[in-house]
Amino acid sequence: IAGITQAPTSQILAAGRRMTLRCTQDMRHNAMYWYRQDLGLGLRLIHYSNTAGTTGKGEVPDGYSVSRANTDDFPLTLASAVPSQTSVYFCARGHSPVETEAFFGQGTRLTVV
Amino acid sequence: GENVEQHPSTLSVQEGDSAVIKCTYSDSASNYFPWYKQELGKGPQLIIDIRSNVGEKKDQRIAVTLNKTAKHFSLHITETQPEDSAVYFCAASRGSGGSNYKLTFGKGTLLTVNP
Numbered sequence: 001i002a003g004i005t006q007a008p009t010s011q012i013l014a015a016g017r018r019m020t021l022r023c024t025q026d027m028r029h030n031a032m033y034w035y036r037q038d039l040g041l042g043l044r045l046i047h048y049s050n051t052a053g054t055t056g057k058g059e060v061p062d063g064y065s066v067s068r069a070n071t072d073d074f075p076l077t078l079a080s081a082v083p084s085q086t087s088v089y090f091c092a093r094g095h096s097p098v099e100t101e102a103f104f105g106q107g108t109r110l111t112v113v
Numbered sequence: 114g115e116n117v118e119q120h121p122s123t124l125s126v127q128e129g130d131s132a133v134i135k136c137t138y139s140d141s142a143s144n145y146f147p148w149y150k151q152e153l154g155k156g157p158q159l160i161i162d163i164r165s166n167v168g169e170k171k172d173q174r175i176a177v178t179l180n181k182t183a184k185h186f187s188l189h190i191t192e193t194q195p196e197d198s199a200v201y202f203c204a205a206s207r208g209s210g211g212s213n214y215k216l217t218f219g220k221g222t223l224l225t226v227n228p
Binding site for chain 1 (some may be wrong): 114119147149155156158159162194196204205216217218219220221
């Protein structure tokens, strides 16, 4: 219903490896977001994009990068994974007309060992 | 930046009782306040939201109240059912324009409804 697809659903990754988490929407909304969820810390914004071609840093951007080459795709890249990046990652999209609401994907559970 | 505090962190109620979760925020410019429900293994789902031009909004058994002067808002669930058991998150946002779409979340409340 939310129109957000994340892949993979889970991954175990060796420390130091590069990893890209994929996020695709089919609703063509402008705003997209990446959050990480950790026990006791809630949801924290990593990066966001208000429109294709633009991105911005959230609360916890270090160690992550994003790109927004088109409206539908918003991949999150870990250039060199560290154990502290073990988390559940959620991609979300905004919702018209003011793009305020956020609709979330099902998440990617990443374990860095 | 915005800071959202949520209480309690855990809440246990008997089926049929009411549950109340409270949040405070710091940014007086925030004007959009959604609530999300997250079931185990799933992404957060928007259940109700309120904007700063109203003080209360109701949708069947759930309601949200907003006090902009005190900068706090609350989620009320009446006649709780076991399927209401989940983690609930509040959030706040300035709501429009440029980089102000971003939501800041509380840390969540684990609600358990005992049959």
